[in-house]
Amino acid sequence: MRHPECERFFEENWLFEAVTESYLPLVQSMRRLLEKGVPGKLNLSVSPPLIEMLRDESLISKISGHLQRQLELAEKEVARFKDGPEAPLARFYLDRQRALIDTWENRIGRDLLKEFKALEVAGKLNLLTCVGTHPFLPAYQSDPASIRMHLAATVSCFEQAFGRKPKGIWLPECGYFPGLERYLAEFGLKYFFLETHGVLLSSPPPKYGVFTPLRTPSGLYCMGREQASSMEVWSRRTGYPGHPEYREFFKDIARERERSYLGEYFFSGDTPIDSGFKYYRITGSEQKEFYRPWNAMRLVQDHARLFVANREATLSDIIPKMGGNKAALLCPYDAELFGHWWFEGPLFLEALLERAAASSILDFTGADDVMVSSADPDAHEPAFSSWGEGGFASVWINPETEKYYPLSYRIRARIDSLKRTSSKVNDAEVAALMQRFVHQMERELMLFQSSDWAFMIHNHSTEEYAKHRLESHYLRAESLYGEACMVLDDFKDCKSLEQFDTSVLTKLESEDCIFKDCL
């Protein structure tokens, strides 16, 4: 997501929200734990596009700008509500905003990647990554070149950001097809994660369910999600984030204050953009009551205690049956759940680690330390699976999205043909130019293959944007191919390098510059 051409681009706001509502509060929580000497760590998957975005100067300064716009609004709110039930909330948000800005500007120097790395070194985080531009890999089983392209970019991108090769990888949507692990092994990856049935239906069946890592034929390890811990958080009906005491997500002041007061920054066309300031709690009925931050924070402690107790209950049942082996339990969630969707989420995580530190049964540990052995001696091939609705591919491969996959295979065919043709070019400069064409086509293909587009189409949310992105990346690949063929023709006609028209290439290299240094 990168639109340098616009001062304020709606979709870029997703990044701003993730940074200001999830990553920065997470960093603050981890720092507090560190100060208190609380043991235990979290595993955080930092995807290659996120790495790219967090390194992008234009986005970094936009994040600073976003925090400032929020600060201005928070100050106006304090002035607006001198007393009344809103006053303490306005004050709360102002203080909080200042702390966030201090964290971003001063404590981490606008460099989240460096901070993640520092927290890893300090033993608070275990960094994982995700695949390329987040392709749903089962769709590309017949296109190993694309899978390798994404993985190569992933490894290179991660290494540049964190100074080491990634060991663990989160598969986009937990999408797995039999044989995928072989490609992961090629790139030096050591472990990955699956949906529960990906493990339970593996061949041969696992000996201990999801409670120990599974060794795959290539010697990698994988783990499946444990369902109870997921449901406790995710369930719409009984999940913790839906508790009436917690902050209501959908009542943002951007939807309640007059436009002239908010300022144009909080609008995209006529649609208000969430400011992040919300004054109500879920309440449990339509008549929303004012949010009580301190009550919510006390509840977080209770939920953390409950979560740990429930895991202890499961483990104390399981462990005696595991023949003297340790049990492991995987509880994965979207990072944006904590903070963005569930405002109190980062504090919950903080409380969780504190609570677990006092447990004699479990601890929160890094996957690097767990995914090195298994209580189950056999090698298993996991089953085709995903964590999407239905458990397989229907969220991403369905009648609304099916027409796009052939386009991907067509771009692939074009890239292959261009590679073949340009391998015969005996001029070093022209060969290098062809290499640039190939790489740019690969960038367009990677952007095309992001599963987000199919997801948006399937969900009918920002569907038009998704279709536009799919179509434009496809067309851009075709245009590049066209221009490359022209150049080759000109070359045959003995034209000199300066005479080649590479305007499409030049333009797209600057616009779709993801993995600029990774290809």
Add this chain to the structure above:
Amino acid sequence: MAVKKNVKDTKTETKSVKKVAAKPAAKPAAKPAAKATAKPVAKVAAKAPAKPATKPVAKAVAAKPATKPAAKPAPKASAKPAAKPAVKPAVKAPVKAATKAPAKVVAKAPAKLATKPVAKAVAAKPVAKSAPKPAAKATAKPVTKPVAKPVAKAPAAKLEQPFDAEYLVLMQKDPNWLHAFWEVSEKRVNQAKNGKGKLVLRLFDITDDLTVQRSKKRKFHDVEVPADARSWYVENPVGNSCMAVLGSVDGNQFMPILESSPVLTFDKNATVPSFDDEFVRASLGGSVQGNFMSSGFSSTTAESWLNSLRLGSSSESMFSGALSSAALKSNEIAAPKDSVNYGKDFFLWVKTRLIVYGGTRPDAHLQVRGEPFPLNPDGTFSFEEDLPDSTKIIPVFATDKDGDFPTTIVPIVVKRTE
């Protein structure tokens, strides 16, 4: 919304008739029409396995180039995405291959779902390397638009370039269905058919053998597809891997045109772990076990097993209901110390049960081990379960009716037999 529903219907439909060999991929072929046709199509497939293809698909495909792509893409092409990147090469391509570009289009466009990107792609495609070079930039512009038309009109032109995209792909949608799609020049199809052959997808079961040698005799079955289809649904063959060859069949003669790479598929014959396996139950969230026990599980296939699990939606509540009685059943782990057996002469066994009970306000919300637990009308609750040698931790969590007073109490019971 409507679409989703149709899709679901389609699925259930096809599931109930597993023997159907193929279902026409009406959807990918005719995008806008798909919504309306999805359901009926599936029905046809179910009832008339041999032909279902011809009718619905023919309609979809034929209708397409004639009306939709021509009508739709054109206006859009000039609209947004094309505006930037597409226009340029389109302008250039014809300079190279002015005469040939439209011809090329023909070979291509029907080959693809003739959606707008394709139509545009065509415009963008600079073909013909060997083409003569009319220096005329004038030809450039007109070509961009008319492109769409020849698609519909003249399916006769030929222009074979070595870098035509050709592929046949098998993509797995779910345990039962694969989506096959391909792109190949009409000329090659016609050559292979040689007038009378029928176009088929030949599916080879290559289970446990990825070193595919065509000479080797192996199991296959043919799925007939209309000559102008570019995608098809095929049933996942029984086995763990398969590949497809698109070709023409005339009697016993098979003329291959294109082959897919082998794909490893969901193995419907794989051993399914039993629900009786306590690790499986625990993996799925301990307290749901009751739901499964009642469904006579052990003999079912992976597919129905999954259906009964209702797995996979991370946003929906997967399992409903409180702790069921089955959940509280003994887990049959024989602790050696609690029973002694001297054959027919004498025996003794001593087991323990655990009763957990308590009370709160009748309108409170109660959870036991993370799952909602029903209260009696007077606000009391209780349950009983076997207590083998173990440490039992039973988190009980309650709030009042508004979610206030969140309160957790965790009884821990250690039982040991000596």
